[in-house]
Amino acid sequence: MSDKQKTTQAKNAAQARDARLKAALKANMSRRKAQARARASDTDEKAQTGD
Template identity: 75%
Template sequence: MTERQAHKNKNTAKTREERLKAALKANMGKRKAQARARATDNDKTVPNKNEKE
C-alpha cells in the first residue's frame, strides 16, 4: 500500500466513525423522545390511586 492510500484509508475510517457516532446520537435522541412520550401517555391513561372512580 502506498503512503497516499494509507492516508486515504485513515480519513475514510475517521469519517465513517464520525457518521456512525452522529447516527447513534440521533437514534438515542429519538428513543429518549419516544420514552418520554410513552411516559406522559401512561400518566394520562392510568388513574391515580388518590382519584375516585
C-alpha cells in the same frame, strides 16, 4: 500512489465513517429517548384519568 497516501486515505475514510456513524447513533438515541418519554407521559395521563 504510494503506500503512505493509501494509508492516509484509508484513515481519513475510516474517520469519516466513524463520524457519520456517531452522528446517526446520537440522532437515533435522541429519537428513542423522546419516544420513551412520550410513552411514559401517556401512561401517566391514563393512570391519572382512570382510562
